[in-house]
Amino acid sequence: MVDSINKKDKKQAKPDISREKSAELYAKAKTYFPGGVNSPVRAFKSVYGTPLFIAKGDGSHIWDADGNEFIDFCCSWGPLILGHNNVKVREKVIEVMQHGMSFGAPTALENELAELILNNNQFIEKLRFVSSGTEAVMSAIRLARGYTKRDKILKFEGCYHGHSDSLLVKAGSGLVTFGETSSAGVPKSFADETIVVALNDVEALKEAFNEFKDQIAAVIIEPVPANNGLLLQTRDFLQALRDICTENGTLLIFDEVISGFRIGFEGAAGYYKIKPDILTYGKIIGGGLPVGCYGASAEIMDHISPVGSIYQAGTLSGNPVAMAAGIAQLSELLTKGFYDELHSKTEEFVATIQNYATKRNYKLKVFTIGSIFWFAFTDQEHITKADDIDPASMDKFKKMHRELINRGIYLGPSGYEVGFISSAHTKTDLETAKRAIFESLDLVFNEK
Numbered sequence: 060m061v062d063s064i065n066k067k068d069k070k071q072a073k074p075d076i077s078r079e080k081s082a083e084l085y086a087k088a089k090t091y092f093p094g095g096v097n098s099p100v101r102a103f104k105s106v107y108g109t110p111l112f113i114a115k116g117d118g119s120h121i122w123d124a125d126g127n128e129f130i131d132f133c134c135s136w137g138p139l140i141l142g143h144n145n146v147k148v149r150e151k152v153i154e155v156m157q158h159g160m161s162f163g164a165p166t167a168l169e170n171e172l173a174e175l176i177l178n179n180n181q182f183i184e185k186l187r188f189v190s191s192g193t194e195a196v197m198s199a200i201r202l203a204r205g206y207t208k209r210d211k212i213l214k215f216e217g218c219y220h221g222h223s224d225s226l227l228v229k230a231g232s233g234l235v236t237f238g239e240t241s242s243a244g245v246p247k248s249f250a251d252e253t254i255v256v257a258l259n260d261v262e263a264l265k266e267a268f269n270e271f272k273d274q275i276a277a278v279i280i281e282p283v284p285a286n287n288g289l290l291l292q293t294r295d296f297l298q299a300l301r302d303i304c305t306e307n308g309t310l311l312i313f314d315e316v317i318s319g320f321r322i323g324f325e326g327a328a329g330y331y332k333i334k335p336d337i338l339t340y341g342k343i344i345g346g347g348l349p350v351g352c353y354g355a356s357a358e359i360m361d362h363i364s365p366v367g368s369i370y371q372a373g374t375l376s377g378n379p380v381a382m383a384a385g386i387a388q389l390s391e392l393l394t395k396g397f398y399d400e401l402h403s404k405t406e407e408f409v410a411t412i413q414n415y416a417t418k419r420n421y422k423l424k425v426f427t428i429g430s431i432f433w434f435a436f437t438d439q440e441h442i443t444k445a446d447d448i449d450p451a452s453m454d455k456f457k458k459m460h461r462e463l464i465n466r467g468i469y470l471g472p473s474g475y476e477v478g479f480i481s482s483a484h485t486k487t488d489l490e491t492a493k494r495a496i497f498e499s500l501d502l503v504f505n506e507k
C-alpha cells in the first residue's frame with residue numbers, strides 16, 4: 060500500500076531535474092514573446108524554476124525538452140479529458156485534414172458537432188461556435204446586453220471568464236462595488252459597467268439588484284468556480300442566483316469553459332439541475348483545439364446576426380480541424396459509464412490523499428468535484444469565496460510543486476489552479492502520483 064512508505068525516504072528532497080534545454084528555449088523565447096510566453100501563467104512565476112517546455116504528450120504522460128517524463132494533471136488546463144494524443148481524436152483529425160484545413164464556409168462537421176452537443180443537452184437549443192473561451196464569453200455578454208437592452212453585468216470575485224475588457228475587473232472595497240480594472244488598458248468606463256460581488260453571498264447579490272434595479276443585463280458565474288482554487292458553491296446559492304435573475308429580467312450566464320463536459324456531459328447545469336439562460340463552453344468541445352461556443356434557447360440565439368441585430372463573427376469559427384477533434388472527443392464522452400468511471404477514480408485518489416494528510420494533522424484539504432481536484436493548504440472545511448484563501452498558503456504549494464516535478468508529477472504552475480484527471484490516467488499512474496504526493500507533503504509539513 061502506498062501509505063506505508065519507507066520512513067527513511069520520506070524526508071528526503073529529491074535533486075532538481077535537469078532543465079537545461081527548457082532554460083535554453085526559454086532564453087530564446089524571452090526575445091520573441093513578452094516574458095517568454097504566450098499566456099502569462101506558463102511563465103512559472105508562482106513556482107520554482109524555469110518553465111518546462113513540453114515536447115510530447117501521450118495518454119496521461121508528457122515529456123519536456125530535456126526528456127523528463129511526467130504524469131500530467133494539468134491536461135492542457137482541463138480539455139484533455141481523454142488524455143494526450145488520444146487515438147480516436149487523432150485519427151479523426153487526420154482523416155478530416157486530408158480534405159483541407161480551413162474554408163471559412165459552412166461544413167457538415169459543424170452540424171455534426173452541434174448535434175452531439177444539442178441532442179444531449181437539455182439547456183440549450185441553438186449555439187454558435189467561436190475559437191476560444193474568451194470569445195465565447197465576450198459574445199455571450201454582448202448577446203445578453205443586446206437582448207435585454209441593458210448595459211451592466213454582474214460578476215463574482217474569484218471567477219475568471221477570459222480576458223475581454225468587461226471581465227478583467229476585480230472587486231473594489233465594499234459589499235457591492237463597481238469593478239476596478241484588473242489590467243492596464245481596460246478603460247475605467249468599461250469597468251464601471253461591471254458590478255463585482257463575493258461568491259456565496261445572497262445579501263450582496265440582493266443589494267446589487269436593489270442598487271442597480273432594471274440595469275443588469277446579465278449575471279455571469281462559473282457555476283463551479285475553478286480558476287481561483289476550487290470554490291465550490293452550494294446548490295442553494297446557485298438557485299438563489301437563478302431566482303433573482305428571473306425576478307429581475309436579467310439573464311443568467313453559466314460560464315462552463317471548465318465545468319462543461321467535465322463534471323458530466325451537461326456540465327454544472329446538469330449537475331445542479333439549474334437552467335441558465337446562456338451557456339458558454341471552451342476547448343473541451345474541440346478535444347483541446349482552439350474552440351468555444353455559446354448557446355441558449357432558439358429565441359435568445361436568434362438575436363444574433365445574420366438573423367438578429369447583435370453582431371458576432373469569426374473567420375475560423377467552426378473550422379473543420381477543431382470540429383473533427385470535438386466530434387471524436389464528445390462521442391467518447393457519451394459512451395456508457397464514462398463519467399462514472401472517471402469520477403470514482405478521482406474520488407478514490409482524492410480520498411486517499413486526504414486521509415493521509417488528515418492522519419498526520421497536515422493542514423491540507425483536497426476539494427473535488429467530478430474529475431477536478433484542488434490542494435488547499437488550509438484547515439477550513441469549506442472555501443467558497445476568493446477571500447477565504449490565505450495567500451501565505453501558496454508558499455506550501457510552491458514547495459510541493461517543486462517536489463512533485465522532481466518526482467515526475469506535473470501540476471499546473473500555480474496554487475490557485477486546479478488539477479484534472481483524464482480517462483487515460485491508469486491505476487498505476489494514480490498510485491505513483493499518490494506516493495509522490497505523500498512524500499512531498501511530508502517534506503512540506505516537516506520543514507524545519
Ligand code: PLP
Nearest residue numbers: 191192193219220221314316317
Ligand atoms: N472562462 C473560464 C471559466 C475559463 O476557465 C477560461 C480559461 O481557462 C476562459 C473563460 C477563457 O478561455 P480561453 O483561455 O480559451 O480564452
